[in-house]
Amino acid sequence: MSKALTYLAKARPEAATSLLSFYKHSVQALDEKTRHLIQIVTKVTVGTERGLRQYAPKALKAGASREEILDAVLMAFPAAGLNKVLDAIDIMREMDLLPEVAQESPTADSSLRLCTVADLPLQRLQTLQRPSGDLLLYRTDNDTVLVYSARCPHSKANLCHGTDHGTQVECRVHNWTFDLASGACLQPANGKTLQVVATEIRDGQLYLLSAPT
Ligand code: FES
Incomplete structure (x- = not known):
């Protein structure tokens, strides 16, 4: 739970309980991996780096491949626009959560x-x-x-x-x-x-x- 939610749970316990209960019980049919991938789409759309950093590793841990994580980032494009998608790709690359792209020949810089x-x-x-x-x-x-x-x-x-x-x-x-x-x-x-x-x-x-x- 984020520090902000922990704070809210103490400052406004009734509101926080309802909010957490909504998160816990509202989604029932989707498996964990799908939920986290959808979270990635929403975090990119909203443009929240903190949320992206929170949910993308969870998606990987729940079994998502790096290709699926990249797809989720790109799924946000129609709503988020190019800049948010590119920002998200930078973050995901820094976290090493995206598939590798073709590099130059492995032998090209051997013996260097x-x-x-x-x-x-x-x-x-x-x-x-x-x-x-x-x-x-x-x-x-x-x-x-x-x-x-x-x-x-x-x-x-x-x-x-x-x-x-x-x-x-x-x-x-x-x-x-x-x-x-x-x-x-x-x-x-x-x-x-x-x-x-x-x-x-x-x-x-x-x-x-x-x-x-
Ligand atoms: S410990 Fe899992 S990728 Fe490094």
Whole structure:
């Protein structure tokens, strides 16, 4: 429940109870995924970023695909107009809730220089956005940099938008948390790991050997 509704429940308990009861009981035939997708349409139409940020992840969690979420955003177009739809797409892209579009060939930037190793802080998460796939970089010591695909092994959310906990990164979609020194998922401890991307260091420069898949 939003902070505003929590406040209203205390300030105007009778009104809030009726309102919450309406939300709870008015829709009975639609399944959860459909309800959340329709919520996306209404939030885009009204132009409420907060509502969009609230309901779009719920739609994904309820089983909606990223393609269906994009469809829901576009369904708002006749009522919302182009600007609101484009604003919503920006938000959804930032939250990594939209399908990926074709990138240039994964091999096009393989074997390329990523960065100067000395520029990377020790034992801190660094993110790198690349056409062939975004990366997580973690320099463990002067000569070792661990490089992972930024795709969350759960539902492929982009961990570049995750929460940086220093030696760990937390996915914003379902909160899986990964140890950057090992790549292992710690929360929950489910045996999943980040995908390691092959790199090498030459003359103090970090080079990509293969594009993340
Ligand atoms: S996509 Fe579900 S935890 Fe990352």
